[in-house]
Amino acid sequence: xxxxxLTVLSAVALVVAAATVDLEAAAERVKERFDGRVLGGKTVxxxxxxxxxxxxxxxxxxxxxxxxxxxxxxxxxxPGK
Numbered sequence: 372x373x374x375x376x377l378t379v380l381s382a383v384a385l386v387v388a389a390a391t392v393d394l395e396a397a398a399e400r401v402k403e404r405f406d407g408r409v410l411g412g413k414t415v416x417x418x419x420x421x422x423x424x425x426x427x428x429x430x431x432x433x434x435x436x437x438x439x440x441x442x443x444x445x446x447x448x449x450p451g452k
Contacts (some may be wrong), residue, residue, distance in 0.1 A: 392444035397423035400444060401437045405429050414441065422447065 392400075398409045410426040421441035428434055438447040 372380065380392055380445065392423070392439065394423050397439040398425050399425050399442070400439065401425040401446070404446060405435065405437070407435075 394414055398412050400408075402409050405427050406427040407427040407436050410428055412423055412425040414421060414423050416422070418437075423439040423441055425437045425439060426434060427437060439445070440447055
């Protein structure tokens, strides 16, 4: 029973690790979504969750800070909406 539990936990850990989005991938996602130029980015922890904060210059000349969940890659909110 114990070995089955360890096997399941190991499989879950692999799935979570595979779903992790690095800063570069998050920046590329934001660049494509906003059709802009990435100015920079950093990774922070917010309420126990790892988040990439990407600064992007949009075609209309605005600099936006876009938050991307580092585990799922989902854009957490789109500025201006």
